[in-house]
Amino acid sequence: MFRRRLILIALAVLVLLSGCGRSGDKVLSLAVGGAPGEIEVWEAVLANFEAETGIKVSLIRQPTDTAQRRQGLVVPLQAGQADPDVFLMDVAWLAQFAASGWLAPLDEFMAQGGPDRSVFFERVLALADVLQGRLVALPMNLDGGLLYYRADLLERFGLPGPPRTWAELVRQAQLVQEKLRPERPGFCGFVWPGAQYEGLVCVFLEFAASNQAAELIEGGRVRLNTPANLAALALMRDLIGKFKVSPPNTCSAMKEEEVRLQFQRGEALFERNWPYAWGLHQAPDSPVRGRVGLARLPHFQGGQSAATLGGWHLGLSRFSESQPRAWRLIEFLVSAGTQKRFALELGWAPGRRDVYADPEVLGRLPHFRELQDVFENLQPRPIVPYWSQVSTVLQRRLNAALGGGCSPEEALRRAEAEAGAVVERYAGR
Amino acid sequence: MRAHSARELAGAYVYLLPVLAFVLIFILAPVLGAFRTSLFQDVTFLPRKFIGLDNYLRLAEAPVFWSSLRFTCLFVLVSVPLEMILGLLIALVLDQPLPCRAALRACVLIPWAVPAAVSGRIWELIYDYNLGLANALLGWLHLGQGPVNWLGSNWGAFFSLVLADAWKTTPFVALILLAGLAAVPDELHRQGQVDGASFVQRFFRITLPLLRPILVVALLFRTIDALRVFDLIFVLTGGGPGGATTSLSLYGANQFLAGDFGFGSAVSVVLFLLALGLALVYVRAGRFREGLG
Numbered sequence: 001m002f003r004r005r006l007i008l009i010a011l012a013v014l015v016l017l018s019g020c021g022r023s024g025d026k027v028l029s030l031a032v033g034g035a036p037g038e039i040e041v042w043e044a045v046l047a048n049f050e051a052e053t054g055i056k057v058s059l060i061r062q063p064t065d066t067a068q069r070r071q072g073l074v075v076p077l078q079a080g081q082a083d084p085d086v087f088l089m090d091v092a093w094l095a096q097f098a099a100s101g102w103l104a105p106l107d108e109f110m111a112q113g114g115p116d117r118s119v120f121f122e123r124v125l126a127l128a129d130v131l132q133g134r135l136v137a138l139p140m141n142l143d144g145g146l147l148y149y150r151a152d153l154l155e156r157f158g159l160p161g162p163p164r165t166w167a168e169l170v171r172q173a174q175l176v177q178e179k180l181r182p183e184r185p186g187f188c189g190f191v192w193p194g195a196q197y198e199g200l201v202c203v204f205l206e207f208a209a210s211n212q213a214a215e216l217i218e219g220g221r222v223r224l225n226t227p228a229n230l231a232a233l234a235l236m237r238d239l240i241g242k243f244k245v246s247p248p249n250t251c252s253a254m255k256e257e258e259v260r261l262q263f264q265r266g267e268a269l270f271e272r273n274w275p276y277a278w279g280l281h282q283a284p285d286s287p288v289r290g291r292v293g294l295a296r297l298p299h300f301q302g303g304q305s306a307a308t309l310g311g312w313h314l315g316l317s318r319f320s321e322s323q324p325r326a327w328r329l330i331e332f333l334v335s336a337g338t339q340k341r342f343a344l345e346l347g348w349a350p351g352r353r354d355v356y357a358d359p360e361v362l363g364r365l366p367h368f369r370e371l372q373d374v375f376e377n378l379q380p381r382p383i384v385p386y387w388s389q390v391s392t393v394l395q396r397r398l399n400a401a402l403g404g405g406c407s408p409e410e411a412l413r414r415a416e417a418e419a420g421a422v423v424e425r426y427a428g429r
Numbered sequence: 430m431r432a433h434s435a436r437e438l439a440g441a442y443v444y445l446l447p448v449l450a451f452v453l454i455f456i457l458a459p460v461l462g463a464f465r466t467s468l469f470q471d472v473t474f475l476p477r478k479f480i481g482l483d484n485y486l487r488l489a490e491a492p493v494f495w496s497s498l499r500f501t502c503l504f505v506l507v508s509v510p511l512e513m514i515l516g517l518l519i520a521l522v523l524d525q526p527l528p529c530r531a532a533l534r535a536c537v538l539i540p541w542a543v544p545a546a547v548s549g550r551i552w553e554l555i556y557d558y559n560l561g562l563a564n565a566l567l568g569w570l571h572l573g574q575g576p577v578n579w580l581g582s583n584w585g586a587f588f589s590l591v592l593a594d595a596w597k598t599t600p601f602v603a604l605i606l607l608a609g610l611a612a613v614p615d616e617l618h619r620q621g622q623v624d625g626a627s628f629v630q631r632f633f634r635i636t637l638p639l640l641r642p643i644l645v646v647a648l649l650f651r652t653i654d655a656l657r658v659f660d661l662i663f664v665l666t667g668g669g670p671g672g673a674t675t676s677l678s679l680y681g682a683n684q685f686l687a688g689d690f691g692f693g694s695a696v697s698v699v700l701f702l703l704a705l706g707l708a709l710v711y712v713r714a715g716r717f718r719e720g721l722g
Contacts, residue, residue: 071686078473078690096688099474186559196669249558251670252580262559385474388687396493400671403581418492425487426472 026322027056028329031087033069033312034061041345049332055325060084066198077102077317085320086329088312091128092198092381092388094137097315099385103136104316109327110135115334119352127380129313136315138334139351141342143310144374145206148263148271148281151293153180162270162295164305166210166235169270169298173245176269184267189245191259192272194236196399199255201391202308202381203272204398207232209306209379210299217382217390217419220427224394224416225409231300233401233408240402251402264288272297274310278367279347294367296374309378311351343368349375386426393418460701466694473688484695493672494696497680500587504676505655508591508598512651513644515595516602521632523603524610534607541600549664552593556580556665583673586666590674594661598654602647609643610636645715652711653704677703 032042039061046057060083062069073087077100089097097103110117117125120139129137149162157176163169173189180187193199205216213228239246247254247262256273260280263271266287271277281292296305314333320326332338336358339350343361349371355361356372381387393415401411433441470480488494523534540548555562556579564576580586613636621631637644659678662668668675668683681696 067686074473074686074688096474100688102473196667196671247558248578248581252578252586252666253558267559386687389689392683392687396668396672396675399669400673403583403670405583405671405673426475 026325027058028085028322028326029058029060029083030329031060031062031069031073031084033064033088035064038346041342045333045338045341048338049329052332053328055328057329060087066090073097077319080319082317082319082321085317085322085326087315087317088140089137089315091143091309091311091313092391094128094313094315095131095383095387096385098131098134098136102315102318104318104320104323105134105136106138106316106327106330107135109324109331114327114331115352119336119354121351121353121375121378123376123378124309124311124351127378127383128309131383137313138330140312140314140333141348141351142375142378143274143276143349144307144371144378145202145272145297145310146275146307146371146374147295147297148273148277149293149295150269150288150291152291153269154293162293163298165301166207166298167301170239170243170245173269174243177245186267188247188262188268189243190239190270190272191246191254191262191268192239192250193254193256193259194240194246194250194399194402195253195255195258196251196395197255198391198395200398200402201394202310204232204236204394205308205379205381206272206297206306207236209308210297210303212300212303215382217384217423220423222390222416222419222423224419225412229412230408233398233412235300236398237402237404237408241404251399275349275371276347278365294370296370306379307374307377309380311349313351384423384427386422389422389426390419393422463694463697463701466690467692467698469691471689471691471694473690480691484692485699487692488695488699493675493680494677496672497675497677500674501656501658501677503587504591504594504658505652507587508594509648509651509655511591511595512599512602513648515599516647517606517644519599519603520606520610523607537603538600540597541604543597545597545660546664548593548597549661552589552596552661553665556589580666581670583670586670586674590662590665593665594655594658597661598651602651605643605647605650606640609640612643613639642715645711649708649711649715652707656704656707657700 030042030046032038039059042059046059050056060072062072069088070090070093073084073089076084077097106114120129121142124139124142125135129135129139147162153176154161154172157179159172159175163172169190177187177189192203194203208229211228211232213226213232214223216222216224240248240250256277259271260273260277262268263273263277264281264286278292278294280286281288283289297307299305314330316323316326316330334351336352336354339352339355340358340361342348343350343355344364347365349368350356353372356368362368382390384390397406397411397415397418400406401408406414467484468479468481470476470478470483519537523530523537527533543551554560558564558576558578558581561579563579567573567577578585579589617635617639618631621635626634657678658676659682662674662676662679663682666674668679677696677700681693681700684690684693684696
């Protein structure tokens with residue numbers, strides 16, 4: 001009995017001591033996405049970092065789902081917890097995180113021998129990372145909407161090349177679909193993410209911007225119910241219901257992975273997706289390997305092709321107890337060497353411009369030439385701290401219009417009113 | 430019932446203390462904390478300040494709150510009775526002396542043992558438009574015209590969710606009721622048989638009345654569970670299409686995620702009050718004291 005109690009006490013003391021030990025030797029912590037392929041690269045990169053600087057970093061493996069990743073950061077940050085010291089943020093949360101006072105400004109670190117600002121895309125830095133005049137984050141990797149197409153099918157049916165307007169896309173999609181359906185009943189002309197989630201809003205903004213739509217939120221006013229937006233939403237709905245080139249489950253199941261898988265199975269002619277799909281389409285076991293082309297998204301007659309700015313940015317926690325060392329980690333992660341490694345091993349589109357001109361990278365990833373053009377001109381989502389509230393409204397109403405729950409007119413009218421109320425609530429006070 | 434001595438009572442309270450402390454710390458404190466937070470403007474990017482019942486007023490004005498409330502109530506009203514009836518039937522069957530009864534009972538419990546998120550994924554595959562079992566069945570049976578997009582319409586998504594929830598939680602109801610059936614004395618049934626009562630008569634005159642307290646317990650658990658349904662919807666529909674399957678708890682969780690803790694807490698408090706109200710109604714309806722006394 002006495003011995004057992006002794007063991008228990010010893011255990012309790014051990015647990016307590018190990019708790020102390022962690023804060024004592026100050027291992028940095030870094031929160032990243034936990035996709036199986038990614039985590040090994042992160043581990044290797046951090047081993048390099050430790051070898052170079054002697055600073056130990058523990059990896060916090062987050063889920064792959066974006067919403068869950070955010071939850072995993074909002075909770076410790078709201079509680080003012082010291083770890084994670086450094087974390088990856090979706091560009092859509094940056095304004096909220098910055099306005100919540102969770103991000104340490106990086107201007108001073110940058111001035112003291114950090115990388116030159118010009119190595120990053122100027123537009124991305126200005127739109128996403130500099131908020132209220134302060135640099136609060138640095139881009140790790142960039143995303144923008146792209147059009148993937150089956151080059152082999154376009155050639156087989158004598159089509160000139162990827163479509164430049166949406167009308168052209170519909171025509172090509174219908175033609176190929178009609179020819180291929182007898183042998184492949186599940187074949188679709190154009191797949192894109194239309195489920196009720198953030199990705200749908202990104203796609204809608206691309207359709208709208210390609211029709212010269214105005215800024216969504218300007219001067220504290222939401223402008224959603226406009227002819228340009230209406231035409232964009234009506235087209236999205238018609239792709240499913242009227243032209244029948246997009247599958248009926250676009251509104252219920254299609255997120256980027258579902259879209260990618262359908263295209264990769266060889267069951268689609270066109271696909272709207274982020275850059276990450278390229279590497280997977282070209283993987284050795286991919287049925288569409290070597291048959292895929294990459295282009296800018298089509299636009300409306302008289303409009304210009306647009307791509308929504310996405311991607312992940314590195315932030316330094318204001319609650320970190322070792323900010324200078326955490327900064328060295330960020331500096332290492334945005335260095336040309338590390339960025340090149342992520343590009344080569346994961347196909348990530350780097351946040352740094354110079355990697356796109358690297359001969360080795362271009363040799364292995366020739367599509368980067370195309371990407372750089374797209375990234376020079378990305379369309380950001382409105383940069384407001386309450387964006388996710390606005391986005392939730394949009395997701396619901398846009399998705400209802402796609403699913404046939406209401407007309408595009410009604411969806412936009414209601415969304416404008418509800419989003420207006422959100423803006424008034426959070427910006428009015 | 431004989432009166433308890435003061436010493437006995439004091440002893441009982443001492444033994445109850447740990448449970449009481451548990452309830453206070455892990456249940457009452459968070460509830461009160463949520464209520465307190467709901468009276469504040471607690472938004473991560475705005476200054477924190479007391480705003481009284483403002484969050485609740487905003488809630489009353491939010492159309493999405495009302496539609497989530499409507500969906501949640503409808504979900505409870507359809508899924509719980511379905512689960513109770515199916516659970517009772519399964520319990521009655523499993524109560525009979527069947528061959529390999531123990532193995533059967535264990536099998537029935539499998540869906541209950543699967544985590545909700547996992548069963549959500551399973552049903553996602555079943556409902557899949559291209560590769561799902563549901564559409565494959567339609568094809569084999571030559572029913573309908575081509576595949577159905579199960580989760581694409583409001584009612585389709587609703588009944589898909591009800592079905593998935595019933596699959597998962599009916600075994601729980603069956604298990605509880607099975608325990609209740611075991612407590613029904615065999616002599617009563619034999620006596621009934623002697624008196625010439627049919628199976629149906631015996632069920633309604635003997636089994637059901639004796640089962641009532643345990644039925645109410647099962648009903649209580651299921652209702653409260655269904656009221657705060659979250660995981661299945663999160664995985665299966667994400668609240669779509671067009672927000673048609675957004676439950677109250679999903680609505681509240683979305684507010685937390687967006688950084689509005691005050692508003693999210695107000696949603697939680699409403700949900701808590703709903704559950705509490707229903708629990709009180711059930712406890713009264715159960716008439717546990719006289720039933721057990």
